[in-house]
Amino acid sequence: MSAREQGPPVRDADILASSGAQAAGEAAAAVRRLAARELPAPAAVIVLGSGLGGLAQRIDDAVRIPFHDVPGFPMATVAGHAGALILGRLAARPVLCLAGRFHIYEGHAPQVAAFPVRVAHALGARTLVVSNAAGGIRRTFTPGTLMRIEDHINLMMRHPLAGPVQPGEARFPDMSRPYDAALASLAHAVAREQGTRLEVGVYCALTGPTYETPAEVRMLERLGADAVGMSTVPEVLVARALGMRVLGISCITNAAAGYTGQPLSHDEVIESTREAAGRFEALVEGVVARL
């Protein structure tokens, strides 16, 4: 059994050694070898959230590299996550698609959750398009609503930049503009052209794996959150520390816990993304076309 098949590393020193800038450079070199072709700098790295993996089918000339073939990547475990890095062209632009991600609720460190973004950066990506499935805190959000993430609240209580400062990064990175204003305008222009409603709101990240209690949902509402999920923030924090531009899209899959009286289930989450996936894919493709 290889080290990667034994589950997440547990010692801080192991995690930091295997998920920093140097490890990302090594992983990027391995990806170049595995792709066995000339790789142009991606116009964007696109992270596909639960149930949103269909975008990968729109990628032309695709090379698919399973996550477990990339040094430093652990195995993806959650149903609905394909777990592969896909290189190819979307709307004729070179892209790198991360179909699946590593979550803190799986036992991964936040540094590991953000590691694929470091690898994308090492492969030349300077724009991150990140997506997720999220619960709707704002009362008017119904399943299938697409929300552009305007800002976020990190309630994961853990940070992907904890540890030694990586080369070229600041000890205390600015987070006054986590999401790029020009990409936001572009997303809204594309959404308008496509007749897609694109809401704007604040995403709050918790570690999970439990869904929230009704009291927690009331707390999040008072804190100013519009959507809640268990991902995205580690990737965005690292992307910003690396100076990347970020566009974030949440697909609201369910009313937050306690709003409807119904229990939440992962199957329901995946089912609701199916309906919104087409609009999400067209939106991201339209944005990438104009990067």
Ligand code: HPA
């Ligand atoms: N809470 C947290 N994460 C989620 C939810 C939710 O209601 N829906 C989809 N991901």
